[in-house]
Amino acid sequence: MRVTFLGLGRMGLLMAGHVLDAGHELTVWNRSPGKAGELVRRGAAEARTLDEAVRGAERIVLMLFGPDSVREVLPALSGAPAGTLVIDSTTIGPEAAREFAVTAAGLGLRYVDAPVAGSTGPAADGTLGVLVGGSPADYDDALPLLHLWGAPDRVRRVGDVGAGSALKLCVNQGLGVMAAGLGESLRLGSALGVDRTVLLDTLGATAYGWLLAQKRPMLDADDFSATTFSLDLMAKDLQLAVDAADADLSVTAASLELARGALAEHSGEDYAAMAAHAARG
Template identity: 60%
Template sequence: MAEVAAVRVAFLGLGRMGAPMAAHVARAGHELTVWNRTPGRATDLVALGAREAANVADAVRDAEVVVTMLFGPDAVREVLGQVAEAVPAGGLVIDSSTVGPAVAHDLGKALRAKGIGFVDAPVAGSVQPAIDGTLGVLAGGSADDYATAEPLLRLWGDPARVRHLGPVGAGSAMKLVVNLTLGVAMGGVGEALRLAGDLGVDRTAALDVLAAGPLGTTVGTKRAMLDSGDFTPTGFSLDLMTKDLALALDAADGDLALTRAALAAAREATAAGHGSDDYAAIAGHIGYEGSADSI
């Protein structure tokens, strides 16, 4: 990897994805300050040399680049509102959360008005690629802002899959396109398993055959959960997938019937108690728990 000049980075949001992403920043020798709404998540990062800030303003006051990796639009709006008041002008914000293009546009505009650059850079891939530094990165922003962001994006992204897709919002648009396919595919696996059950097809045999078909990646990556019916440990939570399917529906000009059905299934699975489980619980709920009459 090419030598990257040390930068003062503030990383906000140390959830399943944010913590391992921030660790790459520390290991690369940058001056890292971290903050998480719920304290106590920074122990490993402090051991890597990071400073844990008590609040957002304290985290960003000296930062050249601020990275946010938060749940979704409400959290990012709330936190970036505080960032805009505290970060030095001339800084850059990289938001890697999944928020959709309309929110990214709003955030970019509000930050630009304060003299702060903005790149939306949501990621493709889950916790293990975040740990390995092999995520896909889908970025939107001006050429200058992207040039500043890219060396950091490459710390958690696979360099061959770090893509500058266009102006602010372009990365967030692509991310919704990608996550729509994940949600709809998981709903499809659930219905296939439900039909298998109705027809007396052995579940293990059905999963073996599906694993070799067009939904093979979906089945393969979640096979242990689909076999056991236990949708933990969570990688990408059902709560997050529910947010993303709703964002995709909101962003579309017309109806997306399959996405709407997948969202309804996600909400049913949430009502059945699976919100904090892995999003593979969509397939489990439809396939094994019966009711998915909204599909």
């Protein structure tokens, strides 16, 4: 298959690598040049322009920052062959997904939203969850690629366009609130004179266990530079969640405020910095 992959960030680079592993013909493009070196060494073609990237494509995968970046890139896909399937794995929110499906249809292209659950480890291992919104036929056409980075039992169609993105926002809303909550537990412990190591050991056996299993080394070192999922992305996703809900998400809104506050010091670093920021107050 001739596959075009747009967006070679932390996740995109790993996901595109699986396309090559599977023997497909791969063309890549990234807004800032210089990211494709390893993929090119392994046989990918690097396009200098979006127009060049999508010419002759049978599938186009988007793995960009968020809805604004997709909105910028999508019109430039007009040179792709009619009927090409666009698989948008960017975390964007359901309303944007429906907007992009309409834009894609206007260009003669098909569109599914297929955001992923899991970070760089599962992306490298090909064990991500993939939450797909789109028609059954488009889902079937997307599957051979989605199975390259998704675990067999974690790739699923959850409804029409937008459904995958709605589910994905719920997943990340939970993560953001947990990171904020963990930080406040640490702050409370500190205010009450609880030993921090004892506290972290104890919280590790509670609902925070999953988060601490991944992020404790960063918290212990007070160093969040080994980013897997950036604070900037988390702030974007919490904002998307607050904007998408026709409901009062006050805990989510407070977590968003916290993430925004942490950005001043920790932009580009891992979202675990939210917990440190909340712990400091």
